[in-house]
Amino acid sequence: MFVKTVIYVDSVEEVLDFYYQAFGLSTCDMTDDGDYGELDTGEVKLAFASHPLAQSQFKQDYIRCHPKQPALGFEITLSCVNVPECYDKAVEAGAEPLSAPSQKGSVTQAYVRAIEGTLVALVSKISTNE
Secondary structure (H helix, E strand, O other): OOOOEEEEEOOOOHHHHHHHHHHOOOEEEOOOOOOOOEOOOOEEEEEEEHHHHHHHHHHOOOOOOOOOOOOOHHHHEEEOOOHHHHHHHHHHHHOOOEEEEEOOOOEEEEEEEEEOOEEEEEEEEEOOOO
């Protein structure tokens, strides 16, 4: 069973605050030393840990990702009721706008890059009852 995704970052506290400001995701767990924190995202958690914590665990098998480097080959997807509103809120909170909201079939989608460099897809199903 898939339990969580952990993304390694410079400042766990700063990134948790960004995800709250941008997407309304609340912190549900954080270590006293601030090296690890989780967001309340439902069954599968989205967690962040500090680069020093990763380096201590993985030694030479860890390559640090920097927010200004090209994005790594993955994204996280968040469901939104109103994608344009969510997109604007994320950009206001400091996300880099990548792809403005657009309709693709029955889904509205947009893309931003979070402050730590993660690609974030924002998606919402379009109601056919209107």
